[in-house]
Amino acid sequence: MPTAAPEKRKAQIRRHATALFQDRGFAATSMRDLAAALGVEAASLYSHISSKQELLAEICFRLAEDFFTAFDAAEAHATSPTDALRRFIGGHVRVLTTDSAAAQVFLAEWRHLEEPRLAEFTARRDAYETRLRALLRRGADAGAFRFPANDERFAALWLLSSLNWLPMWYRANGKLDPAEIAERLFTTLLQGLSV
């Protein structure tokens, strides 16, 4: 059986690559840096991976998958537009915090993907945004949400902006756990800062 869990070493490489891409950036991380983190020569990596690009693509597309899966679950269980939004935020925050290094790579380094993957990726991102806009529109039509100029595109961008900065300051083992963060964000996003 040649297909018995052949992912162990490769998973280690991906983990270290994620950490390095996150804190130095993809372009500023060399394969020799990555190899050194693993205690190995650069050429040795190529027994396990095919290219630096492949590493980046795997990290980015894995996260994209997670975001969509979370969105599916949120909408499947939602009982109202407000509940759908709460579940969406909870899922989005959970994905952002489960592997915050990978999330930062997903958010900041995707532009170093090469074609045709770059186009695939941006299409995927656009689809996610469109889906969120639709959720917001339904809520507005049902009288649950309102936003300036009745512009759900603006609201969707603003909402994602609010959430996507999170992995930059989130620390696992910090005072706030992901569920609590999501709850605070949900409250603030819905009610705003005014008393």
Add this chain to the structure above:
Amino acid sequence: MPTAAPEKRKAQIRRHATALFQDRGFAATSMRDLAAALGVEAASLYSHISSKQELLAEICFRLAEDFFTAFDAAEAHATSPTDALRRFIGGHVRVLTTDSAAAQVFLAEWRHLEEPRLAEFTARRDAYETRLRALLRRGADAGAFRFPANDERFAALWLLSSLNWLPMWYRANGKLDPAEIAERLFTTLLQGLSV
């Protein structure tokens, strides 16, 4: 008089560097790329600048200065905590949109600064954040704002997150002008999405 406006060519270089750093990233932009954008050989740049690092530092610190200046003006004219917040958002958005390429470099590429400038930069950023926290705290104490768990640190991070994504989608000559964007953000941030 040898000091008569000696900044022209250098300003061109900085402008092109800003554009390239923004769309490829600092590390992925070579001096030969920059030279090509100016129709010149790479070595020729060094008659005008001293290093690639210097270019990045100038872009980042110039923006930092602009943000502080805007904050000063906002607080100088404010008549209430709510008015201070509105002016703060207006100023922050104006800086973000006046040169959105530079703003993106400021927000995303500062980590490629080398010591000791990196430490200077992060100290500057922390000071800005601290100042915003103080503004929010005063507003909360005056009964103008509220935020979850009475945590102004959380609120400040969330607020900056909401604003700082803007240069990624803002387009000069788009439908919305900066003042209108700032007004919408102010409204949404204060009132939230709920009806």
Add this chain to the structure above:
DNA sequence: TAAATTTGCTAACGACTGTTAGGGAACCGA
């Protein structure tokens, strides 16, 4: 024990990196 798989090595490739040295045109105000 034998075969297969996994893991790693050294050596090297061609290309690209930021930067310096040293020189030469073109334009400037006096």
Add this chain to the structure above:
DNA sequence: TCGGTTCCCTAACAGTCGTTAGCAAATTTA
């Protein structure tokens, strides 16, 4: 017409880049 300034060139440096070739030891499987 002069000295100074601005601007750009070719050539080259020492180092780094991602990646391939070819080989060997260790580990796992049969």
